[in-house]
Amino acid sequence: MTSTEGAPARAGFWRRVGALLIDSIVAAILLVPIQVLIAVLFLQTNGAVQGNLGLTFLSCEPVNQLPQTLEPSSPADFTLSVDCTASFFGLNAWRALTVVKSGQGDGTTSMSSWHYSLGPDGRQVDAFDVSWVGALVFLAYLVLMETRRGATIGKQALNIRTVDVQSTSTVGIPLRKAVTRQLAMMIGVIPAFIAAFWWENSLFVDGADVSEMLSAGYIVTTAITSLIQIAWLIWIIVSVSKKRDPIYDRIAGTSVLRTR
Template structure:
């Protein structure tokens, strides 16, 4: 058999690639698998600390309504919107946004404060929302090392294979780690920016909404833009039938369990 024939036979032995929608649904399931435990962790800590720990997570229902905030005369000069973020009826964040009733400036002064369970203001709570991406990356790393499959991939009949040994069960540590780092590379700047902001404001007292320098605005804009562009690029690569960048650089491939005849 010629070299071309050997290469063709090897290619035909591979299971077919997982398509865009199958991989997208698997990723969504995996996000829920990580989000739900994080939610219950934040909800429990929110209740135990009387609002001292909170969690702003994606997909959570947020309800805001006009209300009165208790905490002294200084708060009475604002019109308040009290907001609550919850899922399954358990709150994970309770805060209020106030707009000054009387102001001389063109842009009304605003203030955002965290509230306890009774609706009274408190020092800024610790927001666990920045843990979503790191927790998801660690979960995928461990699952793909163990079996090449996360819960979402098991549900959609997908497997992450080592390109050098597709019969191996699970990925080597080096490849699994490289794969997750590159996959979430676009989100890391936004996660770091969010974590820095969370720990900077944690325990601070209520005050006017801060004004940001041009450098901080540009940095946040670049981080947010990269967090959008990176997964979009990955999704386009998969939709076009190509290996995305994290699989190319890690030496891995995502395939179905169905084999060619």
């Protein structure tokens, strides 16, 4: 998008940050009834449906005696066992048991872990975790607001809006561009997601030796993906600070302008 005399100026860095903070508060408010619903379902389904949307208080207690008939079975000579519950104003919404066994051998320390979803009564359940709903609701909020009004509540409060560079006078942007814009923002974290998925499927399985997390491969992978995320964030900050469209806006064909 090229600037012309008299045309609206691009939104600056602090206006964008302020809008994001306001939208984070709005999203938290939107998630309150959903978290309450999950807590109700947790109780009504005996833990078959549970989830933590980030609004809960997590409390953990050590367990000396494990529930019987755990599947897969955990070692009787475990080192540590912790029962954790996530609650929202006293309403339990998520519960899990983690069992850890550590030991020494050949000059190295090994550590294995087992994870179990629990119901309100403390018994193991085959739970459907809906914690991902929080991210989905926030994404839906951003896309819907920018599609219909061109601005989220946070952007409206700080007098900025997202426009289609091909039609800057039109209120709202096409759904395709709104979705593309939000997904493009996450390009920098994709390597971290891939690495996390790889390590989770190789290490974070019941009985796996999680001491491998301290291996050179894990540390190097974590360092590289962290540097990619930092570089991506710096690139965006520099572009916005210089009143240029960041890469995700250029990919989507959008721009964020001041309305006054």
